[in-house]
Amino acid sequence: MNEPDYLERLKAGLSGFSPEERTVLLEEIAGHIEAARDDPGFAHDPEGRSQRLAAEMGSPEDMSRGLREVHRPNRWIDCLLVMLPGILVLPWVNVILQLLFPQAGELTFASSALFIGIRVTIALHAGLVIVSLLRGSRALLAFWLPETILTIFVLCFREKRWQLMRGYFNSSPGGVIESLFWLALLTALAVWLMIFLQRTREPLLRVLALLPFLFTAGNMAAGSLISTGGFPGGYNLPQWTLFGYFGPHQVGHVIWPVLFYLSRQRPLRWLGLLVYALPLALMNLLASTLYPALVMLWSTPVLLVVWAWVVDVVQGRQIQLKPDA
Amino acid sequence: MTDIQQLRKGSTPMLILSILAEGNKHGYAIMRELEQRSEGYFSMTAALLYPALHQMEQEGLVTSEWEQPAGQHKRKMYAITPAGRKRLSSGQAEWRQFVDRLFTTMNGPAHLHMGDGQ
Numbered sequence: 001m002n003e004p005d006y007l008e009r010l011k012a013g014l015s016g017f018s019p020e021e022r023t024v025l026l027e028e029i030a031g032h033i034e035a036a037r038d039d040p041g042f043a044h045d046p047e048g049r050s051q052r053l054a055a056e057m058g059s060p061e062d063m064s065r066g067l068r069e070v071h072r073p074n075r076w077i078d079c080l081l082v083m084l085p086g087i088l089v090l091p092w093v094n095v096i097l098q099l100l101f102p103q104a105g106e107l108t109f110a111s112s113a114l115f116i117g118i119r120v121t122i123a124l125h126a127g128l129v130i131v132s133l134l135r136g137s138r139a140l141l142a143f144w145l146p147e148t149i150l151t152i153f154v155l156c157f158r159e160k161r162w163q164l165m166r167g168y169f170n171s172s173p174g175g176v177i178e179s180l181f182w183l184a185l186l187t188a189l190a191v192w193l194m195i196f197l198q199r200t201r202e203p204l205l206r207v208l209a210l211l212p213f214l215f216t217a218g219n220m221a222a223g224s225l226i227s228t229g230g231f232p233g234g235y236n237l238p239q240w241t242l243f244g245y246f247g248p249h250q251v252g253h254v255i256w257p258v259l260f261y262l263s264r265q266r267p268l269r270w271l272g273l274l275v276y277a278l279p280l281a282l283m284n285l286l287a288s289t290l291y292p293a294l295v296m297l298w299s300t301p302v303l304l305v306v307w308a309w310v311v312d313v314v315q316g317r318q319i320q321l322k323p324d325a
Numbered sequence: 326m327t328d329i330q331q332l333r334k335g336s337t338p339m340l341i342l343s344i345l346a347e348g349n350k351h352g353y354a355i356m357r358e359l360e361q362r363s364e365g366y367f368s369m370t371a372a373l374l375y376p377a378l379h380q381m382e383q384e385g386l387v388t389s390e391w392e393q394p395a396g397q398h399k400r401k402m403y404a405i406t407p408a409g410r411k412r413l414s415s416g417q418a419e420w421r422q423f424v425d426r427l428f429t430t431m432n433g434p435a436h437l438h439m440g441d442g443q
Contacts, residue, residue: 027398027399027401028352028375028400028401029371029375030398031351031352031353031398031399031400031401032351032352032353032371032375034397034398035351035352035353035354035398035400036353038397039353039357055370056356056370056371057370057371057372058370058371058372058373059372060372062370062372062373063371063372063375063376066372066373066375066376066377067375067376067379069376070376070379070380070383071379264383
């Protein structure tokens with residue numbers, strides 16, 4: 001690999017940066033290569049120089065990956081790709097379907113807005129996972145991959161897809177094949193997430209990916225208690241809203257992506273995760289005071305963020321053993 | 326990645342700070358100095374060095390400014406900041422303690438063994 005090749009490949013790897021940022025980064029690396037060339041100790045024959053350059057520079061792909069990790073170019077796009085679907089698209093899927101197909105609810109469940117809506121939601125989630133991959137953004141993937149897994153899980157849970165030999169949706173071969181498809185997809189995505197969590201040593205991303213699972217656990221426990229008559233007076237979440245729709249959860253969903261995705265400061269990014277965890281947990285916690293176990297369950301998202309934040313601060317002051325954090 | 330490799334990678338910011346504590350340098354000079362001081366043990370690739378330098382700049386441990394020597398390509402010179410010196414000082418103490426404790430712990434049974442006169 002010669003010098004122009006190296007810089008060309010590096011330039012290609014820096015595609016997410018603005019032209020100005022890319023120029024500055026390339027100038028710095030070109031300066032490094034020139035300094036190596038001027039070094040009397042550096043090999044002078046083209047082949048020897050090329051070999052040593054390759055060994056000392058590392059691959060241009062590694063360099064661009066490292067620089068992207070640090071600078072996170074176009075962070076605002078990640079921010080919008082979390083904020084806008086969560087506020088303006090996903091909550092409205094079922095509402096729009098019911099408006100478009102008002103008669104659907106009167107037919108079978110398989111043609112109801114609820115049935116179609118969750119499939120549309122999964123398709124939208126899958127699209128956002130693909131966008132995360134195309135952008136090469138681990139921070140975006142850490143949000144949309146768990147959300148996708150949980151939406152598929154909700155479908156399987158609601159339609160009892162794991163009861164392969166019985167149940168409404170498994171009474172025909174087509175239904176069984178569809179169930180197998182969802183279960184296989186769910187397993188594959190769960191394995192992918194586990195590999196992702198194991199490979200990323202960044203605690204911010206690990207906590208971001210785990211929070212939706214804790215919310216779902218709380219929702220399922222509360223739902224189970226509600227269905228068995230555990231809340232005779234109803235499960236009453238506090239009705240704090242702005243303009244009728246924007247409750248604490250929605251407001252939080254505007255604030256936390258800004259803090260988490262736009263900021264480069266770790267304390268602000270941790271604060272972003274706290275803003276993500278707090279509203280939903282707090283509202284449910286207030287509604288669940290009858291059941292200490294449920295209160296504990298709803299406290300875990302907040303406790304996880306606080307605990308991980310404290311550990312991160314303490315470890316940051318100690319010898320760093322986190323290679324890619 | 327082995328534990329030793331992780332330790333070497335984790336020590337990168339401290340090594341860079343220790344070199345910049347003795348004067349401003351550009352990336353290539355930092356690499357060479359590191360290699361010479363450690364007799365090649367702590368040599369690192371540019372793909373590791375530059376992201377580390379940029380990360381340290383974001384954390385306020387180093388600053389940088391462009392310099393253009395006559396007839397040469399522009400170079401970005403890095404300098405340690407007061408926060409960087411503070412981090413270096415506390416980091417050196419922590420590393421010293423870590424290495425001391427590591428050897429004390431690893432050599433413990435051998436010392437006991439010898440102390441028993443066997």
